[in-house]
Amino acid sequence: MTIAPPTRRLEASAPAVPFAAQLARFGNRPAVLAGKDTLSYAQLAARVHETAERLGPVRRLVLLAATNGVDSLVAYLAALAGGHPLVLVPGDNPAAVESIRAAFDPDVVMGDGGGDGAPRITEVRTETRHLLHPDLALMLSTSGSTGSPKLVRLSHRNVQANAESIGEYLRLSAGDRAATTLPMSYCYGLSVINSHLAVGASLVLTDLSVVDPCFWEVFTRTEATAFAAVPYTFELLERIGFQDMDLPHLRYVTQAGGRLAPELVQRYARLGRERGWELFVMYGQTEATARMAYLPPELAAESPARIGVPIPGGKFRIDPVDGLEDGELVYTGPNVMLGYAESPADLAEGRTITELRTGDLGRRHPDGLYEVTGRRSRFLKIAGLRIDLGRVEQILADLGVQASSAGTDGQLVVALQGTHDPDLLRKMLAGSLGIPRGSVQMFSVAELPRLASGKPDYQAVLALAAPAPSPATDERPVKAEGPQDVRRIMAEQLELETVQADSTFVSLGGDSLSYVATSVRLEKALGTLPSDWHLRTVAELEQVSPPPKPRRKLTARIESSIVLRAVAIIFIISTHIGLFHWEGTAHVLLAVAGYNFARFQLGGERARRLRRQAASLARIVVPSMAFIAFGYVVTDHYSVANIFLLNALIGPQEVTTEWHFWFVEVLTYLLVCMTALLAVPAVSRLERRFPLAFPLGLTAAGLLGRSEIVDLGVPNTGPALWLFALGWTVARARTVPHRLLASAIAVLCVPGFFYGDLVREATLLTGILVLIWVRTLPVPKGLQKVTVLLASASLYIYLTHWLVFPYFVALHPSVAVVASLVAGVGYWALVSWVLGLKRRRTRSGVGALQASRS
Structure with missing residues (x-):
């Protein structure tokens, strides 16, 4: 064991990782593609140099809360180039950051700044209080994303050698472009970055999930050639119809992070052969800087259960284990870590191991391929x-x-x-x-307990046998829901028996009708809810760290689209009843409908998406037709055309009571047309390839109808189409320029929409701008549940109030409004119960059928 003397200043020969220090040698080649921006290697090198200058000449311990953004990439490379020992921690996990910070007391803490490649730097001290070994370059948590204080100590040579080995067996060149599908703080995700920068290839920086259609739009637009996957990624790919995607530039897919089922290895290896890309199955550990073995793609279909051969420069041997047929797999190579660090004192140590005992049992086959057969432990x-x-x-x-x-x-x-x-x-x-x-x-x-990586959580399995706590008195308060309740909440809200770890709200069939209650319960359980939570997997949501418990507040924040639905329905029926007069909110709901259509109905492969769209449409049409039929029987206000939602097409042109349900009819026409349009394969591919441009085109078409340049033949549909499509555009607006574009369309096109009714136009414009720019709105604590109920039941309140309020308006308009709200919520509850009963009976029938076959 070697103990280094205190290191106070960097010398000219201070160690650095070569690929980080020599970025400029690739000149104007594209290094990073992030959003619409592209950084050349020369530009990236300049930003890295600038950040290294900000870190200063004193060698210090640096902690980086990393994300998949330009700021984090620059910070990471600056530390490696400047010789500063760096600890990488996931930036979206504050608990992990604090755990490492408390355990190792870094001298400098870095994080994302403004997103322009100038990371935030917080100096704890101007020098270092630690003894830092000269070889120490990088430290990663042994637990991946949880921020365990047990760190793997990696040297400059470890990092460089593994990057070069990976580049060699993947045959990387400057023409390759890899999308960052995994976190930078995870050794597998980091190895993608290192290996590509080492050869002058490009990185497509993104934190989008593979279940998000926008990810594939970015992947295609940037002509990406590769992405990295862990086992549960392939289950997600199955859900979204990856096998049918047109990805002309894809050259290879890598897999690591756990054993992939042999049948899936075979399936994707053969798919790759058909489509012109290769599947690299790999094996590694953080202790080996990332990779130790790979399975040559040409052997994947024939030998899917094997990990392959050692990476260039590495070697395996198998040491016997008493009482077992297979021995322990032992690896040697230049990428084997220096050792572990569990306290600041360990940072002074040099190399404490020369080989890596993997803990895996394995065997070597006569063809030279290795296979992992189990864990020694x-x-x-x-x-x-x-x-x-x-x-x-x-x-x-x-x-x-x-x-x-x-x-x-x-x-x-x-x-x-x-x-x-x-x-x-x-x-x-x-x-x-x-x-x-x-x-x-x-x-x-x-569901079998799993870690965030998708691997089995054996500690959770063991905890099942732990004795239950002694029962408390009946007065004990019910335990608040937390991250561990995500699956139960999803199952209850969507009427499902089980929820998989890799499922998302959208993939489970969630839509705008179930979104409201689900989001509120999840936000209460998690403390904070990501804006794209409906596209995140259950496993990812279970890892969301709640923020520090705030002091008691008088308001709660609810997603703006939910508040808009609740407020709009109150304004609509109050105007109809005569409590007050304020128009324009019905058209705000049309924009909200388009917004929700894009968020909940456009994910996944085409067949499943069409089934989900049809089911969502049925949840609107069937209850509406049933209630209108009831109104037809008990009053003389409506016609048969109303029952079948055809009044706008064949009913009277003058405004009569038969136009009461125009909003439901127009919304139905829009949803039917969009579903039919996207059922065309060529159109579906076009929408996936241009997720923002597509709704912009629909908005333009709708504006032609609004301006009566084109007659769509259906009253109110033309004006409604552009609002629906604009809401769709808002859902696809991922960046500030996109939001500014949507805002400009609203600002330019809303004036004159209601022929000079300034209050009505201001209401519509305000609603759209709130949808674009405001994620959440404050609601008084006492009104939180009421807001959620009204938003959930808004369609049913609109339906029922026409028949309810005439019986109460003579008492007072406010009484009629309250009665209409209560009736609508009651009808919503009834419909939800009937639909839930139908799903339960369907599942029961399927279960009985399966049992009869077994």
């Missing part, structure tokens, strides 16, 4: 017998049961996904293993 000893937990899971898998197992010597704990007979399975498993039945505990769970 995944063994128990029960009744004197050595129990392989991997074999436990395989036995149950052969019985058709997904399971995760953990335990201690003397006790085996098994989590079973779904509903099973634990007693029967315990008997069968104990018999197969030759152990006492009483040493096996089994628990049925809706």
